[in-house]
Amino acid sequence: DAGITQSPRxxxxxxxxxxxxxxxxTWSHSYMFWYRQDLxxxxxxxxYSAAADITDKGEVPDGYVVSRSKTENFPLTxxxxxxxxxxxxxxxxxxxLGRYEQYFGPGTRLTxx
Amino acid sequence: GQNIxxxxxxTATEGAIVQINCxxxxxxxxxxxxxxxxxGEAPTFLSYNVLDxxxxxxxxxxxxxxxxxxxxLLLKExxxxxxxxxxxxxxxxxxxxxxxxxxxxSVKP
Numbered sequence: 001d002a003g004i005t006q007s008p009r010x011x012x013x014x015x016x017x018x019x020x021x022x023x024x025x026t027w028s029h030s031y032m033f034w035y036r037q038d039l040x041x042x043x044x045x046x047x048y049s050a051a052a053d054i055t056d057k058g059e060v061p062d063g064y065v066v067s068r069s070k071t072e073n074f075p076l077t078x079x080x081x082x083x084x085x086x087x088x089x090x091x092x093x094x095x096x097l098g099r100y101e102q103y104f105g106p107g108t109r110l111t112x113x
Numbered sequence: 114g115q116n117i118x119x120x121x122x123x124t125a126t127e128g129a130i131v132q133i134n135c136x137x138x139x140x141x142x143x144x145x146x147x148x149x150x151x152x153g154e155a156p157t158f159l160s161y162n163v164l165d166x167x168x169x170x171x172x173x174x175x176x177x178x179x180x181x182x183x184x185x186l187l188l189k190e191x192x193x194x195x196x197x198x199x200x201x202x203x204x205x206x207x208x209x210x211x212x213x214x215x216x217x218x219s220v221k222p
Contacts, residue, residue, distance in 0.1 A: 033209075042214035043156070043200065058209070090155060100144060100204055104155035 003027070006091050006105040014113055019078045021108050023091030031094045032074040033058075033102065034066065036087040043090065049074055081112045115139050117213035119201050124219045125191055133186045133216045135201030144204040147175050147186045150215065151197045159186070159199075188218075196220045 004025040013019050023032065034046040045058030047066040055066050063085060065077045078085055088109050092102040116138045125131040137145070144163035148156035162168055162177035162184060174187040188195055198217050202210040 040214070043202075043210075043212040045209060045211075048209060101146065101158040101161055102210060103158070106155050 004091060004093055004103055004105040006089075006108050008108060009106065010109050012111045012113060013081050015081060015083060017081050019081050019110065021076045021078075021089055021091075021110070023074045023076070023105055025072055025074075025091075025093045025103075025105075027093065027095065027103075028071055029093035029095045029103075030071075032068065033092040033094075034064070034074070034076045035090045035092065036060065036085075037090060037107075038087050046076065046089075078110075081110075083112050086110060086112045115203075115205075115211050117201055117203060117211060119199075119213045119216045121214070122217045122219070124221060125188075127191055127193060127220055127222050129191050130187065130189050131191060131218065133188075133199050133201075133218065135184045135186075135213060137182050137184070137201070137203050137213075139203045139205060139211060141205045142179065142203060143206065145175075145177055145184050146202040146204060146210060147173075147184075148200040148202060149197050150200060156200055161204075163204075191220050193220050193222070 007022045033048045035043045037043050044060050049055045049068045052071050068074050088107050090107045091105040094102045119135045147159040149159050150156040160175035167176045172189045177184045198215040200215045201213040
């Protein structure tokens with residue numbers, strides 16, 4: 001019972017490079033979310049998805065791209081990484097079937113140099 | 114606009130009771146969540162309130178007043194392992210949560 005996993009757990013990249021963070025859940029949950037967590041800002045929603053092939057912007061979507069071709073996967077891509085994107089990224093999911101609590105992955109700590 | 118306020122830091126003594134407050138002003142409201150987050154870890158679900166009143170779950174209780182835009186998390190019989198950040202989040206629409214900045218709770222012996 002893996003639940004929700006993220007990879008990589010740690011990543012260091014250079015400014016301008018493309019980076020993809022992976023998120024995989026084994027529950028077949030409908031909704032999936034990407035957050036970033038920074039000191040002084042709390043958790044901020046980047047993108048979310050209500051189902052496969054349905055995605056929408058959250059509070060801070062600029063510089064990020066998502067896709068959801070399969071229910072269980074929700075990758076987040078930084079097209080051209082910037083230092084301001086140094087953060088901890090969390091993926092989350094919720095079943096949407098009368099249950100609303102979100103379950104979070106372990107997080108990816110990304111450093112952009 | 115969306116605004117969720119909680120104290121930044123709190124300190125309490127082991128064995129005591131602590132109350133963490135959260136006030137909110139959001140354009141939509143479908144319930145309020147509390148999450149616990151230990152340093153370096155992911156948030157974990159503690160409670161969900163959608164109706165006014167108190168929900169009790171072991172040492173943790175959560176209260177909601179929708180008319181006042183107010184909630185609190187009550188932690189009883191504090192233990193050292195309760196030292197963590199506590200996040201208040203409003204469930205808006207479409208499954209989206211709006212988070213407060215979190216309250217860092219330090220439990221001292």
